Amino acid sequence: xxxxxxxxxxxxxxxxxxxxxxxxxxxxxxxxxxxxxxxxxxxxxxxxxxxxxxxxxxxxxxxxxxxxxxxxxxxxxxxxxxxxxxxxxxxxxxxxxxxxxxxxxxxxxxxxxxxxxxxxxxxxxxxxxxxxxxxxxxxxxxxxxxxxxxxxxxxxxxxxxxxxxxxxxxxxxxxxxxxxxxxxxxxxxxxxxxxxxxxxxxxxxxxxxxxxxxxxxxxxxxxxxxxxxxxxxxxxxxxxxxxxxxxxxxxxxxxxxxxxxxxxxxxxxxxxxxxxxxxxxxxxxxxxxxxxxxxxxxxxxxxxxxxxxxxxxxxxxxxxxxxxxxxxx
Ligand SMILES: Nc1ncnc2c1ncn2[C@@H]1O[C@H](COP(=O)(O)OP(=O)(O)OP(=O)(O)O)[C@@H](O)[C@H]1O
Numbered sequence: 001x002x003x004x005x006x007x008x009x010x011x012x013x014x015x016x017x018x019x020x021x022x023x024x025x026x027x028x029x030x031x032x033x034x035x036x037x038x039x040x041x042x043x044x045x046x047x048x049x050x051x052x053x054x055x056x057x058x059x060x061x062x063x064x065x066x067x068x069x070x071x072x073x074x075x076x077x078x079x080x081x082x083x084x085x086x087x088x089x090x091x092x093x094x095x096x097x098x099x100x101x102x103x104x105x106x107x108x109x110x111x112x113x114x115x116x117x118x119x120x121x122x123x124x125x126x127x128x129x130x131x132x133x134x135x136x137x138x139x140x141x142x143x144x145x146x147x148x149x150x151x152x153x154x155x156x157x158x159x160x161x162x163x164x165x166x167x168x169x170x171x172x173x174x175x176x177x178x179x180x181x182x183x184x185x186x187x188x189x190x191x192x193x194x195x196x197x198x199x200x201x202x203x204x205x206x207x208x209x210x211x212x213x214x215x216x217x218x219x220x221x222x223x224x225x226x227x228x229x230x231x232x233x234x235x236x237x238x239x240x241x242x243x244x245x246x247x248x249x250x251x252x253x254x255x256x257x258x259x260x261x262x263x264x265x266x267x268x269x270x271x272x273x274x275x276x277x278x279x280x281x282x283x284x285x286x287x288x289x290x291x292x293x294x295x296x297x298x299x300x301x302x303x304x305x306x307x308x309x310x311x312x313x314x315x316x317x318x319x320x321x322x323x324x325x326x327x328x329x
Pocket of ligand 1: 041042043044045046067068070072073092093094095096099120121124300301
C-alpha cells in the first residue's frame with residue numbers, strides 16, 4: 001500500500017485565517033498569559049545565533065535557559081515541565097527538538113506543555129515541516145498560537161518527531177558535513193555514503209509492518225529503512241502528514257555496491273521503483289537477522305538496537321505551527 005499523496009488524509013486543511021476553535025493560546029487550553037521558556041542550544045548550526053535569539057526571546061517574553069552539553073536540553077525540558085511552563089521553545093536544530101521532546105515525555109507533560117520551534121540548526125527539517133523557516137517565524141508562530149496536535153513516533157518508547165532511519169543513511173550520517181547537510185538534508189547522508197558504501201554490508205533485517213489492512217513482513221538485506229513521521233522520503237520533498245496516526249515506512253533493497261548509492265539517491269528524491277517499498281504503517285518491528293546490531297538515527301541522533309518496536313502516538317504532541325503549515329500538510 002503506497003501512501004496516496006502529499007494530502008492530509010484525516011487532517012482537514014483549512015484557510016489560515018480561520019481560527020482553530022478551542023486550540024488557540026490565550027483563549028483556552030494554555031491560558032491568556034502562558035508561562036514561557038526557551039531552551040537554547042548555543043552550538044547548533046553555525047553557532048552565531050545566540051545574541052539574536054536572546055534579543056528576540058526578550059521581545060517575545062521568553063526567559064532563556066542555555067544548554068551546556070549534549071543531552072542537557074532533555075533535562076532542561078523536564079525542569080520546565082516541573083516548573084509549570086506552558087509554552088516551551090526548542091531553539092536549535094532537529095536534535096535539540098528531539099531532546100526537548102524527550103524531556104516532555106520523561107516528565108509525562110505532553111498534554112500540559114505546548115512546543116514551539118525556533119530553528120537555529122543546520123538542517124532544521126522538522127521546523128520546515130511545520131512551516132517555520134526562520135528564527136522570527138518561530139517566535140511569530142508562538143505568538144499566533146496556532147496549535148496542532150501532531151503525531152509522535154516512538155522507538156522502544158523513545159520519541160522521535162521527524163524520522164527514524166537505519167542502514168546506509170544512518171551509518172553515513174556521522175560523516176555528513178554541516179554545509180552539505182544544510183543544502184541537501186537527508187540526501188547528504190546518502191551522498192556522504194558514497195565514501196562508505198564499500199564498507200557497508202547492508203542491513204540484514206526482518207521488518208514487520210502493521211497497517212490498517214493487516215501485516216506485511218519483509219526479510220532480507222536492505223540498503224536502508226526510512227521511517228517518516230513528518231518527513232517524507234519518497235515521492236518528493238514535501239513534508240508528510242503528521243496528523244494521520246501513521247508512519248511512512250520505506251524499505252530500499254540492497255543493490256549491487258556500485259550502483260547502490262546512485263539508485264538510492266534517485267529513489268529517495270524522486271519516485272519509487274521495484275526495489276523500493278513504501279507502506280503506511282501504524283507499527284513496525286525491526287529485528288536484526290545477523291549478530292550485528294542495527295544503527296538507527298532518531299531525528300539525527302544515533303541509537304543502536306538488536307530489535308526495536310517502532311510506533312506512533314497519534315496527536316500526542318501539541319506544537320505551534322507556522323502560517324503556511326496547513327498548505328503543506
Ligand atoms: N551546549 C552544548 N554543547 C555541546 N553540544 C550540545 C550542546 N547543547 C546541545 N548539544 C548537542 O548538539 C547536537 C546538535 O544539535 P542540533 O541537532 O540541534 O543542531 P544541528 O545538528 O546543527 O541541526 P540539525 O539537526 O537540524 O541539522 C545535539 O546532539 C545536542 O545534543
